[in-house]
Amino acid sequence: xxxxxxxxxxxxxxxxxxxxxxxxxxxxxxxxxxxxxxxxxxxxxxxxxxxxxxxxxxxxxxxxxxxxxxxxxxxxxxxxxxxxxxxxxxxxxxxxxxxxxxxxxxxxxxxxxxxxxxxxxxxxxxxxxxxxxxxxxxxxxxxxxxxxxxxxxxxxxxxxxxxxxxxxxxxxxxxxxxxxxxxxxxxxxxxxxxxxxxxxxxxxxxxxxxxxxxxxxxxxxxxxxxxxxxxxxxxxxxxxxxxxxxxxxxxxxxxxxxxxxxxxxxxxx
Numbered sequence: 298x299x300x301x302x303x304x305x306x307x308x309x310x311x312x313x314x315x316x317x318x319x320x321x322x323x324x325x326x327x328x329x330x331x332x333x334x335x336x337x338x339x340x341x342x343x344x345x346x347x348x349x350x351x352x353x354x355x356x357x358x359x360x361x362x363x364x365x366x367x368x369x370x371x372x373x374x375x376x377x378x379x380x381x382x383x384x385x386x387x388x389x390x391x392x393x394x395x396x397x398x399x400x401x402x403x404x405x406x407x408x409x410x411x412x413x414x415x416x417x418x419x420x421x422x423x424x425x426x427x428x429x430x431x432x433x434x435x436x437x438x439x440x441x442x443x444x445x446x447x448x449x450x451x452x453x454x455x456x457x458x459x460x461x462x463x464x465x466x467x468x469x470x471x472x473x474x475x476x477x478x479x480x481x482x483x484x485x486x487x488x489x490x491x492x493x494x495x496x497x498x499x500x501x502x503x504x505x506x507x508x509x510x511x512x513x514x515x516x517x518x519x520x521x522x523x524x525x526x527x528x529x530x531x532x533x534x535x536x537x538x539x540x541x542x543x544x545x546x547x548x549x550x551x552x553x554x555x556x557x558x559x560x561x562x563x564x565x566x
Contacts, residue, residue, distance in 0.1 A: 327358070347359050366399065406430060407430040411427060429460060435467070441464060458477050462495070493512065503535075539564065547565075
């Protein structure tokens, strides 16, 4: 009887050991997917998680991440299942928040980002997403605090520098916005949006020369960037260069920018 009991205990211990080992391997593989900047490699890792650990909550996350936008309900269901299996699954809360954000369910998205950042206090992306929601709600002190935390955790997070700059612009802190955009450009010099945003803020500071230089840099990267042509026209008009402004607005209008057509009708003879 005792031998049978010892045998059962040994078998149970071995099963628990194997289960824990598989769990650690699954988590390690899953975490690896967030260390790559290559989206193709990331998707391959997610597919490996699904193949090797099909019953895990990580597999449900990966299934949801790999699905397209039309599968919103199924993606949410999979993430709900993952969270049910593991209530401390910060990545699942964060992805569920992003899906809700796409559908403009802002209140529920914010709650997921708050939960994700509470579970994992070193999760820069969760703080960043939370900051963007606070910015949408115009809760600027909360937004800036969350951006600061994201950037403390991940100093090379160019999107966080960009959006922190946008928040400072909204708040009227133009000089601080310029500093944020400077850092974002240093990290991502090929991002046309950063050049555009910095150019707009320089225009608000009446640095028309600097504004035009930034807008021209955006257009050098993307000559079909209608918003850059539109704002180049605005800056030129503010600098007294009406003829140049009309040429820029004409290019913007040709690219489908409705406000450019209105500016032409109002200011160009």
